Amino acid sequence: MVYFDSAATSWPKPPEVWQAMEHFIKKVGASPGRAGHRRTVEANAIVDEARQLLAKLFNIKDHERIIFTLNATDSLNLAIKGLLRPGDHVITSSMEHNSVTRPLYTLASYGVEVTKVACDGQGNICVRDIEDAIRPNTRAIVMTHASNVTGTIMPVEEVGRIAARHNIYFIMDAAQTAGLLDIDVEKLNISILTFPGHKSLFGPQGTGGLYIREGVELLTLREGGTGSGSETPTQPAMMPERYESGTLNAVGIAGLGAGVKFLLRVGMDKIREHEMKLTKRFLDGAANIKGLQIYGPPDIKQRVPVVSFRIEGYQAGEVGGRLDKEFDIACRAGLHCAPDAHHTLGTFKEKLVRFSFSYYNTAEEVDYALRALRQIAASRPTEISTLPVK
Numbered sequence: 001m002v003y004f005d006s007a008a009t010s011w012p013k014p015p016e017v018w019q020a021m022e023h024f025i026k027k028v029g030a031s032p033g034r035a036g037h038r039r040t041v042e043a044n045a046i047v048d049e050a051r052q053l054l055a056k057l058f059n060i061k062d063h064e065r066i067i068f069t070l071n072a073t074d075s076l077n078l079a080i081k082g083l084l085r086p087g088d089h090v091i092t093s094s095m096e097h098n099s100v101t102r103p104l105y106t107l108a109s110y111g112v113e114v115t116k117v118a119c120d121g122q123g124n125i126c127v128r129d130i131e132d133a134i135r136p137n138t139r140a141i142v143m144t145h146a147s148n149v150t151g152t153i154m155p156v157e158e159v160g161r162i163a164a165r166h167n168i169y170f171i172m173d174a175a176q177t178a179g180l181l182d183i184d185v186e187k188l189n190i191s192i193l194t195f196p197g198h199k200s201l202f203g204p205q206g207t208g209g210l211y212i213r214e215g216v217e218l219l220t221l222r223e224g225g226t227g228s229g230s231e232t233p234t235q236p237a238m239m240p241e242r243y244e245s246g247t248l249n250a251v252g253i254a255g256l257g258a259g260v261k262f263l264l265r266v267g268m269d270k271i272r273e274h275e276m277k278l279t280k281r282f283l284d285g286a287a288n289i290k291g292l293q294i295y296g297p298p299d300i301k302q303r304v305p306v307v308s309f310r311i312e313g314y315q316a317g318e319v320g321g322r323l324d325k326e327f328d329i330a331c332r333a334g335l336h337c338a339p340d341a342h343h344t345l346g347t348f349k350e351k352l353v354r355f356s357f358s359y360y361n362t363a364e365e366v367d368y369a370l371r372a373l374r375q376i377a378a379s380r381p382t383e384i385s386t387l388p389v390k
């Protein structure tokens with residue numbers, strides 16, 4: 001199989017990832033922070049090492065400010081619902097994933113005011129529009145680092161400066177960029193960083209996290225056992241226990257730590273260079289396929305290795321289905337859990353097909369996919385329906 005769905009979950013994983021998980025299950029097995037015997041001490045050390053590796057990757061001074069979660073969606077729910085209160089105003093973009101838009105939609109019914117700043121047809125946003133949207137009660141800006149539909153990289157450094165200038169919080173969703181683009185929480189003035197473990201960090205599903213800057217206080221979404229402070233009826237104030245109730249997915253975190261080690265060993269720049277070469281190869285080849293339209297910025301430097309497209313005369317699901325059944329190519333066709341982005345692009349009705357490339361993909365796979373798309377485009381129905389295009 002040719003796997004072009006790494007924007008959802010990267011695959012395959014480096015061997016050391018599943019080896020670390022196998023070691024944990026076979027040789028460790030205990031719950032971190034829940035006893036004093038040697039196996040739980042080792043489990044705790046594995047979890048702590050993963051925190052330290054992530055802190056190194058994101059330039060986080062205190063690794064205990066990193067909270068482990070189930071995924072980026074879990075992290076965003078804690079960040080958004082833990083920070084915002086009725087009467088607060090929050091600014092976001094029209095290119096966000098449902099992991100941002102749905103929590104905000106829920107909070108709007110409780111009195112949180114939400115402004116969605118419109119992006120253009122390539123997914124770009126104007127930073128002046130963001131600053132113009134700030135009100136006296138604006139508490140936060142919530143924005144993706146890069147779109148999961150168009151791959152567009154957002155101007156997060158400028159947004160961070162705006163947030164600092166107006167003394168408001170900046171929540172950055174790094175679902176498509178953690179492990180792929182340089183993220184320095186100090187340089188970008190990030191108040192809360194949310195990230196998944198299972199994409200460009202090469203970890204398994206069921207892992208993710210968030211960084212909470214010192215001085216930022218969130219309401220807890222769950223309370224319970226933390227292994228420390230058990231004598232009190234209240235949740236401990238210390239980090240990371242304050243936001244980590246219940247037994248952690250230690251075996252998954254072991255895999256995540258191994259994934260980050262792999263990333264640091266190989267080098268993020270080398271990985272990005274390879275993935276962007278594949279992206280450019282695909283974009284150059286796709287430009288010569290009649291009836292195929294690419295969405296997102298034409299400048300390769302302004303995107304991550306995510307490419308969405310449509311073929312005239314087809315619904316996205318038809319193309320995705322043929323790629324899977326006839327050519328054994330795995331990709332993502334549909335709304336990509338980002339209906340706002342598709343409304344912005346004008347593709348909500350017909351939807352799009354998405355290819356997302358990883359370090360383990362090859363130029364030969366890209367060329368094979370281009371031949372498959374040429375064949376599909378050439379065999380499109382004679383009577384082509386007129387579809388709105390932007």
